[in-house]
Amino acid sequence: MSRRNIITLVVMALLAVLPPVFYLTGNAFYLDLATRLTILAIAAVSLNLILGYGGLISFGHAAYLGIGAYAVGIPAHHWLYGGLESLGLATTSGYVQIPLAIGVAALFALVTGAICLRTKGVYFIMITMAFAQMMYYAIVSIEEYGGDDGLVIDSRSELPFIDLDDPLQLFGLAYVSLVVAMLIVRMIVNSRFGMVLRGAKGNNERVVMLGFNTYLFRLTAYVIAGAMAGYAGALLGNFTTFISPEMMDWGRSGELMFMVILGGTATLVGPVIGATLFIVLEEVLSSLTVYWHLPFGLLLLAVVLFGKGGIMGMLRADKEDSE
């Protein structure tokens, strides 16, 4: 078993065991923290698929979290206050909300990705950012869903067998979802599809010369990543029960990127470690000072200027272990 697999298993085992233990010993707060980091880790894992393995620097990934959360919030809003019954969108049923979250996120990824992926390099970074900001402003301008002030989700998604009002069950769902997301990413990366994706990251021209339409491969990966982040957004909406355009702000996208880079790109567990460190740092620093963004920003600068490869890069002894 390679060193990397051991780290992955240890991290995932700790994440499975520690939060429920905290909860059962009366520290419910830590379970909340763990649920949030697990959900964000799903988004980070999905971002890693395109950023780490695909080399596509998307700076708009928070938009999908927002889309997923609003796909839960908007039907719940209509369920309570009326409207949209004819479309079947006035409901708290998870059977409607979660496919809606995944579907709309995938659609947004398809439409914007089709445009973004025509460009490359710095254009791609800025365009993904601009499209995410477009969603942000669109939601801000719709007063029915609270605009700037956000939207309270009065009732969580109803799912069979699971009661999301129970924090332990919500964490369980998030954890299982994270594991499934990681398995999906692993499957994709190791498949022929993933080989093309990673090949295009290394040398796009060469892969194109081999006869692959890398544009379509990238677009497919982009849509998959968007759909996964949309699902994470649906969980996030259910977790916070309050959603606002703020969660799509480009600062949030930057944080997701930071998680992936901090943990180590193109590694399975890197984004999970990154998300964990991010949440812990945020928690510790913000409890010390309201100006916690200052040490946080300096840390980010230090990581970029002096560190390479993230935490997984530092933990990795044998270079051959990398893909």
Added chain:
Amino acid sequence: MDFALLVIQTLNGLQLGLLLFLVASGLTLVFGILDFVNLAHASLYLIGAFICATLTFALGNFLIAVVVALPLTGLIGWAVERFVARPLYERDHLDHVLATFGLILVFETLAHLIWGPEGIAVPLPEFLQGQIVLSETLIIPSYRFLIIGAGLAAAGGLFWMVNFTRLGMLIRAGASNRTMVSALGINIEMLFGLVFAIGATLAGLAGMLVAPITEANIGMGNSIIITAFVVIIVGGIGSMKGAFVAALLIGLIDTLGRSFLDDIFKIFMSPSAAENSAPAISAMLIYIIMAVVLALKPQGLFPPKVR
């Protein structure tokens, strides 16, 4: 749609366009020549506004404050180049993005720490507070004309500098082939620092000009940087002409869209549908335009010839 409102909004659009150009020109200059992605560019817009606000109170005059604040902002820009950008030139764009994202957090929190969470209103001198009455319904604050004038002057000065001075020649040469320029004995590091400082000064000027209207506040950088990105994407990254044309285009479309889109929609929609959809569409308008431009010309309207 009445005529007076159209004139006022067109002037507002022009003003926004020129401010956008001041921010975007620095971005495009830095990217075109240094190949460096600076997300923190708008932080200099923010810092410029705050420094100018403080100096306005300290020196008692807005215009003197601007004159003193400009070189200070340039100096901060130079420091950013020296300590953050320079070590990263050889790295990929992802590292640029992350480092300057960290820098934004640092700048914004420092501004919060020094100047507090509230915005600072910047008082104008007496003679700029007047209004110009063109007709009964057409009254325009004279300060708006100062912004438009200053914006045009800065744009003109920049064009003159880039096209007709020795420094501009070096900058253009550095943009096409930096190794060659440095082989010819030009101190490329100093040139890069200077370019960064010029970009910072322009962004700072935009922040200073806008401060008397909106107050100097922490969120102002965030609100303009994405629009400035849209401008340079539409114009073609690295192109000064593209930045100018796109900035005016985006400024006008954004301003006019917000005020007249519902009227336009009412022509072919029911009034209530127009009322509901217009705000969302007008908020998305500039991004839609960006998408259309990119679909037709992925390199923007004026793609730089040499890259």
